[in-house]
Amino acid sequence: MKDSLKTLLKCAEIERKIQELSDETQEIPQITKSLAGDLSALSSDLENKKQELLNLTSRLSELQDLLTEKRSWIEEREQNISTLKTHKEFQGAQKEISLARKAIKDAEEEIAKLSPSKEALESGVKEQEESTLPKIEEIKNDIAEKKAHFEKIDQLIAEERRKLDELSKEISDKKMARHFNTIRQRTSPAISLIENGHCMECGTKVLPQTLNQLHRGEAMQICNRCKRIIYFDHMIEDNAADAAQDAKDEAQS
Secondary structure: HHHHHHHHHHHHHHHHHHHHHHHHHHHHHHHHHHHHHHHHHHHHHHHHHHHHHHHHHHHHHHHHHHHHHHHHHHHHHHHHHHOOOOOOOOOOHHHHHHHHHHHHHHHHHHHHHHHHHHHHHHHHHHHHHHHHHHHHHHHHHHHHHHHHHHHHHHHHHHHHHHHHHHOOOOOOOHHHHHHHHHOOOOOOEEEEEEOOEOOOOOOOOOOHHHHHHHHHOOOOOOOOOOEEEOOOOOHHOOOOOOOOHHHHHHHOO
């Protein structure tokens, strides 16, 4: 009986692994989805900052081009003003030059205002890249690892089930094997340790008569509630059963 119980415990451990793998098939997609959300948020925030910097840089470049254009135009216009023939043409030219100078002043003021913002934004983007890019890479690697593991789960489960089938054939107590296979179809594990007179899986206090029969170790016993195969810890030890432990279990039952 001891050998059969030991084999059942090995079977129960394999079933636990199978259940963990099955749970992962539900958990991993949720985890990767959450990681993808984190990745998107980090990437989006950084890209928004970069786009803001790009827009600001583009605007400063436009303003610099405007300054070059207006200054060149004013210089050319002032050189040609002496060729004007009428007072009206002269006044018109002066007004155009005045407007161009105002455009230059406005552009210079805007440049003076935006330049510090660009410097601050450049510094902020650099700092964010230094802190964010490693996190982004870490999340990408984590997602890749979980996806790779997810793709192997079916194979891992099949391998564990093959081990379970092979191990089940080694159970010498055929009645115990049949009951084990029946119970494990609806609950796992299908075997439970008894401590202080209670089934450690469902928590039920086992009937005294069942405990007495279990102490004798003559036949398989099951929990009167969950129907799992029950055993005392000393029943699977290599040494003989400890009489003192038996007495303690009986007293507590």
